[in-house]
Amino acid sequence: MPYIDAQMVEDIAIGAAFLGTGGGGDPYVGKLMALQAIEKYGPVELLDVEQIPDDAQIVPAAMMGAPTVLVEKIPSGEEVFRAFNMLKEYLGKEIYATIPIEAGGVNSMIPIAVAATQQLPLIDADGMGRAFPELQMVTYHLYGISATPMVIADEKGNTILLNTIDNFWTENLARNATVVMGGSVMIAIYPMTGKDVKKAGIRNIVTYSAEIGKAIRLARQNDQNPVAALIKVTGGYPLFKGKIGDVIRRTTGGFVRGQAIIAGIDEFRGSKLELHFQNENLIAIQDGKVAATVPDLICTVDAETAIPITTEGLRYGQRVVVVGIPCDEKWRTPKGIETVGPRYFGYDVDYIPVEKRVKEVR
Amino acid sequence: MSYRLGIDVGGTNTDAVIIDENLNLVAKVKTPTTQDVSSGIFTAMRTVLEEAAIPPEKISYTMLGTTHCTNAIVERKRLCRVAVIRLAKPATQSIEPTTGWPPELKEAIGSRYYLVEGGHEFDGREISPLNEEEIRKIAQELKGKVDSIAIISVFSPINAEHEKRAGEIIKSEMGAIPITYSHEIGSIGLLERENATILNAALINIARNTANSFVDALKKEGVTNATVYICQNDGTLMAVDYAVNYPILTIACGPTNSIRGASFLSNVENGIVLDVGGTTSDVGVITNSFPRESSLAVEIGGVRTNFRMPDLVSIGLGGGTIIREDNGEIKIGPDSVGYRITEEALVFGGSTITATDIAVRLGLADIGDKEKVNCIDMEFARRAHEKIMTMVAEAIDKMKVSKDPLPLILVGGGSIIINGTLEGVSEIHRPDNFDVANALGAAIAQVSGEVDKIYSLSDMTREQAMDDARKLAKEEAIRAGANPDTVTIVQQEDVPLAYLPGNATRIRVKAAGSLSR
Structure with missing residues (x-):
């Protein structure tokens, strides 16, 4: 049975930050929490989805709010347990295991810390296979699973139990509660059964994150090309290689929207890529032609080190490689496209899978 | 006429300069940096005073940039x-x-x-x-x-x-x-x-001891009328009795002084500084005469901090960088003959082709015995030089924040290897006295004030928030001793906080001005 140890935490942090497609925050604080928990309580058991009993109670754990607040007001470490315990009490059932809600710098790490401290196994799956900004943007939502009952907890000891009429109300109420509670909270959300996870979860995401991080680490150690190693392990499409020109950002409704213009280098010399983002990268347009859109993954990495770059970290002059990765099939259904497709984010563009887009652009 | 004495401690040399009240160079010296750092500072101080032959009581400001604190953290001593x-x-x-x-x-x-x-x-x-x-x-x-x-x-x-x-x-x-x-x-x-x-x-005790012994040594040399300042790593100064409480702000003031000195020597307020050594080159950016700061976490002695540091990128290219051909492709370093250049480079009778040899072969530099590089194929030299220039152009471009071409200031002993035009560079400056750019940077330093706050833009506009931050920063600078008439905003940025409604934005502003009097 595989266990998550300190080295694997390091690898997952890099891999998940990559899959965060520019969002999901910097993993540093979450990583320290996970490492400290593992040092104290031992490695975390990683469960394959097939190993979970159908009726087992599964609860995802996550941080909600601004990563900038998280790095200043570090969690007490108790919030997430209070959220767990309150939800457990409300449900009247023991929690069998926890699971990440998304792959991203912060929320790949929090569930590991929770699993280690609560002595629970971690399930090798999540609800996005990438990062998204809103609570209803998970594959669980697509299968009609309710985000509530959900518990929001802050470090002061406040907890809120939410029961809502739909997952959009959950997002709205929880987002506002987050601000009042100080901008960074822990949540226990989308309580579900083992059967639900088998049906709605995106499988092997923890292992996948670890493999990505490991490939980058080994390539750098052995003086090989880390970007080539990244492409190989992900099977992704190198959409573009270039130098970042202008970066424009503006805040609307609590989300940072913006775009970066990337001028092509090497085999892309003479070409231009426009990268639009709202916390996460949403759409890439090469010379006027759409090269990739959400929900497919559009990931930006440093062209030399393959270290993922968040949208907050995009700066003029960086040499980057933009990689497109097909999203999970669950996102490619009509309801998936409706929930997280380009039109949801305000782009008048049809969703066409990245593997087809790539052929059209070339 | 009154004077300023500037001293900067580097890894290899401790430099000192004396400039007059119009900021003209009067005397300069370079002495080896000593193990205990302090005795090297005293030697440099004594020598430059002798050289300048001015009455020591005419010195009204002294500025010291030192490595005492960095060394203490690295050696874990006297903490x-x-x-x-x-x-x-x-x-x-x-x-x-x-x-x-x-x-x-x-x-x-x-x-x-x-x-x-x-x-x-x-x-x-x-x-x-x-x-x-x-x-x-x-x-x-x-x-x-x-x-x-x-x-x-x-x-x-x-x-x-x-x-x-x-x-x-x-x-x-x-x-x-x-x-x-x-x-x-x-x-x-x-x-x-x-x-x-x-x-x-x-670091408090070390800072106190360093400051006290420096002030004592000045007195012994007859420098009795000077206000004593310690250099910070942002190119500005702290009064010595204030500095003893903020020793960490002195870490890495050396590269900053060097960038500021280069800006002063060339009269370039916005540009790129390329400091070419024997093995590596550092590229820094001057914005309004100040070095740009790094926005990333930096490690000091193995400890992660978010403490401001000059933003530098280093590349493996210097005067002693070894040039070779590998399967028809020219390789520039990254290894170098380093300080052994005077024995190993072709121009000095050695047998290794270095970046300096390439420059001499192409007639771009005149150093050593140029007959000795005739064995290098001209075509090879041209290709190697082209590659060197591409490396430099790329490093410069990485540091720029926009496409507009900027002037480049070349300093450092290895800078003879850079010659010709560079993409993204409007003009190249090679100022005189660049060998003491860092001590000059110390002598001309200003005083500053800084603000880093999160503003909620629900009750004010972005411009109002910026104005408030600018006002606070200017007040800080004046409190630190700046002449109010000379205070200007030298840096500002705002970054919206992601994933939070309410339009909170983080604003950082820095103001600086000249010393009063």
Whole structure:
């Protein structure tokens, strides 16, 4: 049975930050929490989805709010347990295991810390296979699973139990509660059964994150090309290689929207890529032609080190490689496209899978 | 006529200059840096005073940029025993202070830390009221056990009230003990700011000793009328009695002084500085005559901090870089003959082709015996030079923030290898006296004030928030001793906070001005 140890935490942090497609925050604080928990309580058991009993109670754990607040007001470490315990009490059932809600710098790490401290196994799956900004943007939502009952907890000891009429109300109420509670909270959300996870979860995401991080680490150690190693392990499409020109950002409704213009280098010399983002990268347009859109993954990495770059970290002059990765099939259904497709984010563009887009652009 | 004395300690040399009140160079010296650093400073001081042959009492300002503090952290020597008081409970308990520090460094300062109720939210509300009783108890317990205290509260860059109040209580209980407040040291990012605060607290004794012995030595040389300043790493100065409380702000002032000196020598206020050494080159950026700061976390002696540092990129290219051909492809380094260049380079009778040899072969530089490089194929030399220039152009481009071409200032002993046009560069400057650019940078330094705050844009516009921050920064600079007429904004940036409604934005502004008088 595989266990998550300190080295694997390091690898997952890099891999998940990559899959965060520019969002999901910097993993540093979450990583320290996970490492400290593992040092104290031992490695975390990683469960394959097939190993979970159908009726087992599964609860995802996550941080909600601004990563900038998280790095200043570090969690007490108790919030997430209070959220767990309150939800457990409300449900009247023991929690069998926890699971990440998304792959991203912060929320790949929090569930590991929770699993280690609560002595629970971690399930090798999540609800996005990438990062998204809103609570209803998970594959669980697509299968009609309710985000509530959900518990929001802050470090002061406040907890809120939410029961809502739909997952959009959950997002709205929880987002506002987050601000009042100080901008960074822990949540226990989308309580579900083992059967639900088998049906709605995106499988092997923890292992996948670890493999990505490991490939980058080994390539750098052995003086090989880390970007080539990244492409190989992900099977992704190198959409573009270039130098970042202008970066424009503006805040609307609590989300940072913006775009970066990337001028092509090497085999892309003479070409231009426009990268639009709202916390996460949403759409890439090469010379006027759409090269990739959400929900497919559009990931930006440093062209030399393959270290993922968040949208907050995009700066003029960086040499980057933009990689497109097909999203999970669950996102490619009509309801998936409706929930997280380009039109949801305000782009008048049809969703066409990245593997087809790539052929059209070339 | 009055004068200024500037001294800068580098890894290899300690440089000193004397300039007059119109900032003209009067004398310069270079002496080897000594193991104890101080005796090298005194030698440089004595020699440059002799050289200048001016009455020492005519010196009205002295500026010192030194490596004492960096060395102490790296060597883990002579550090204070520090108590760390974090005002944050119940927040932040999941990560203890000094997590991730090298164990010897933790041991050197005696890991004594306390977590107390207090701290603020991002919007300025209290997380919990400050537990004054607890702080009083801690102060009693610490009497005679530590030399220095570090106080850190959550979001203190936004609201420093709790840090200040805790300091008052400690002073009233413990009497005179040095206290470092995190809001004076770093910006948002608790762990990184806390680390920098603890390091600062640990350096207080060294800073005092260094400052005292420097002031004494000046007196001995007859420099009795000078105001003494210590250089910070942002190109500005601290009065010596103020500096002893903020030693961490001196770390890495060397590269900063060098960039500032280059800007001064070339009269370029906005541009790129390329400092070419024997093995590597550093590229820095000057914005309004100040070095641009790095926005990333930086490590000092194995400790992660968010403490401001000059933004530099280093490339493996210098005068001694070895040039070779590998399967028809020209390779530039990254290895170098380093200081052995005077034995190993072709022009000096050696047998290794270096970047310097390429420059001599192409007639771009005149050094050593140029007959000795005739064996290099002209075509090879041209291709190698082209590759060197591409490397430099790429490094410069990485550091730029826009496409507009900028002037380039070349300094450093290896800069003879750079010649010709560079993409993205409008003109190349090679100023005289570049060998003492760093001591000059110290002598011409200004004083500054800085603000780093989160503003909520629901009750004001972005422009109003920027105005408020600019006003606060200017006030800070004037408090630090700047002539109000000369204070200008030298840096500003705003970054919106992601994933939070309410349009909170973080604004950082720095103002600087010339010394009064």
